[in-house]
Amino acid sequence: MRAWSAPVVPQLPGSGTAPCLWDTPSAGLIEASAERTARLYVCGITPYDATHLGHASSYLAYDTLQRVWLDAGYEVHYAQNVTDVDDPLLERANATGVDWVELAASQVELFRSDMERLSILPPEDYVAVTEVIGPIADAVALLIERGVAYTVDTPDSAAGDDVYFDVRAAADDVWHLGAESGLDEATMAAFFAARGGDPDRAGKRDAFDPLLWRAARDGEPSWESPVGQGRPGWHIECSVIALQHLGSDFTVQGGGSDLVFPHHDLSAGHAAALSGRPLAKVFSHAGMVAYEGTKMSKSLGNLVLVSRLAADGADPSAIRLAILANHYRSDWEWHDEHLVLADRRLGTWRSAFATDAAGGASAVELLQAMRVRLADDLDTPGAIALVDAAAITGVDDADLARSAVDALLGVR
Structure with a gap:
């Protein structure tokens, strides 16, 4: 499916270095490098709000x-999915009386416009789950054939039985339950139950076994497949899309920290069972953003929408700055004052680097110092502090300073 238009990223003199990222499984920094193409x-x-x-x-x-990879001279191959058929989307469509296909399409279009507004680089492969139903079903059939998936009696479906992944049978030297999350079973059990799992489903071999294929139910979208009429489970979609477009052992698997378990752990398990290789070298996770004392989430409705901020006149570069002022791995809470401060900072920078x-300070030294900070686990607060300091004195090459801030921080 179509992604969104790419912003122009200025070319900078010299080059940066491969960044070190915090890897969740090893609980340490790992150099996110590649031979030529970082994947x-x-x-x-899930497009319903x-x-x-x-x-963001x-x-x-x-x-x-x-941006750090591009500055270091790498090519980048980026893939991202859209979960355009899933229970939360269907529930929202039913609650609002909107066709689920129309709801998904409208929200994906809003997402595209928000990403473009924020100058976020688009994926090379932007893949809707509904575009890869066939490959996902084929993967489920292969997992059954290999003895790491099984059916569970499903009396409320006339189309056949649900299919589950056997986490214990799939365990080997490449992957085992908890390998990517590093969590103990008690914590995993709590997350599994709270994040879409069904630990008490009768007929499962293990409470942690996740759904691979949901047999068709009345009133739900479904597709014919080698494993019966139905639709994919959540984790298998990312496994198949990632393997299809990036292959195994790709450079970085990224997402919010709420995906550590079960989603990323079990997606890695499915991929390992399919390919015999690890899914990714680095499993990187961004922190959660709270609002009014609670994690921002669709289910709670405590949302601050990018589109609403923009409609109220917020400069997209100020929105970026407000977010980048917090380290990506930290949990933090949004306050309206964040945008006020970011807008003030943006005005200061634009004035300071106009001529x-x-x-003034050396723009070349500013660029090099920014590169060092960003290579250290994407330390955007540190890079912003450097620009703040340079804005006090001005710089000897305003064009280079503006280009560095645009290329590395995406702020114009």
């Missing part, structure tokens, strides 16, 4: 990663 997968939206600042913060983190300043 990135970031989990996309896009785009709040929690989304996560996608902005991996936009920053792409060359005689005796």
Whole structure:
């Protein structure tokens, strides 16, 4: 499917270095490097209420990663999914009386416009789940054939039985339950139950076994497939899309920290069972954004929407700055004052870097210092502090300073 238009990223003199990112499984920094092409997968939206600042913060983190890679001389292959058929979307469509296809299409279009507004680099492969039903069903059939998936009696479906992944049978030297999350089973159990799992489903071999294929029910969308009429489960979609477009062992799997378990752990398990290889080298996670004391989420409705901020006149570069002032891995809370401060900072920068300043700071040294900060786990607050300091004295090459801020921070 169509993504969105790419912003122009200025070319900078010299080059940066491959960044080190915090890797969730190893709980340490790993150099996110590649021979030539850095490959990135970031989990996309379920399109029923896009785009709040929690989304924007996560996608902005991996936009920053792409910019650092490009500055280091890498080519970037970026893939992202759209979960355009899933229970939350169908529930919202039923509650609002809107056709689920129309709801998904409208929200994906809003997401595109928000990403374009925020100058976020688009994926090369932007893939809707409904575009890959066949490959997903084929993957489920292969997992059954390999003995790591099984059917569970499903009396409320006339089309056949649900299919589940056997987490214990799939465990091997490449993957086991908890391998990517690093969590103990008690914590995993709590997250599994709270984040779409069905631990008490009768007929499952293990409480952690996730749904691979949901057999057709009355009133739900479904597709004919080798494993019966139905639709995909959540985790398998990302496994198949990532393997199809990036292959195994790709550079970075990214997403919000609420995806650590079960989504990323089990997606990695499905992919390992299909390919025999690890899904990614680095599993990177962005922090959560709260509002009014609680994590911003669609289910709670405590959302600050990018489109609403823009409609109220917010400068998109100020929105970026307000988000980038927080380290991508930190959990933080949005306050309206964040945008006020970011707008003030943006005005200061634009004034300071309008012309060359005689005796000002070295723009080349500013660029090099920004590169060092961003290579250290995408330290955007540190990079912003450097620009703040340069704005006090001005710089000897305002064009270079503006280009550095645009290329590396996406702020004009």
